[in-house]
Amino acid sequence: MGTRWTEYRIREWMDAKTNCRPERADALKLLFALQDAPDGLSRRQINRDVFARRRPAATIAAMLDSAADDGLVRLAHIKRRGQPTEVYILTP
Numbered sequence: 558m559g560t561r562w563t564e565y566r567i568r569e570w571m572d573a574k575t576n577c578r579p580e581r582a583d584a585l586k587l588l589f590a591l592q593d594a595p596d597g598l599s600r601r602q603i604n605r606d607v608f609a610r611r612r613p614a615a616t617i618a619a620m621l622d623s624a625a626d627d628g629l630v631r632l633a634h635i636k637r638r639g640q641p642t643e644v645y646i647l648t649p
Contacts, residue, residue: 563592563647570629583612584620588629588647597633597644621645 567588590607591598603617604610624630631648634641 563649566629570627583608587620588624591630591645591647597635597646599642599644603645
């Protein structure tokens with residue numbers, strides 16, 4: 558299963574959710590970035606590293622919330638530099 562199964566789930570979810578709307582590329586970019594980050598990404602990292610600060614926070618939050626509601630990502634609290642940080646992790 559592994560990576561191919563995860564990619565299949567991501568594509569199936571996107572087809573069902575977006576039906577080929579322009580947001581599809583952003584959502585796929587986000588999910589594939591999360592796939593490449595096994596320790597997860599914070600919202601700040603997503604905004605900075607994935608979207609080069611070119612997407613509103615509300616748009617990123619909506620994508621994450623939708624993916625979390627459908628079980629593709631989960632929110633975790635980890636300790637980074639002494640303080641707990643919220644990160645999003647792609648579910649297997």
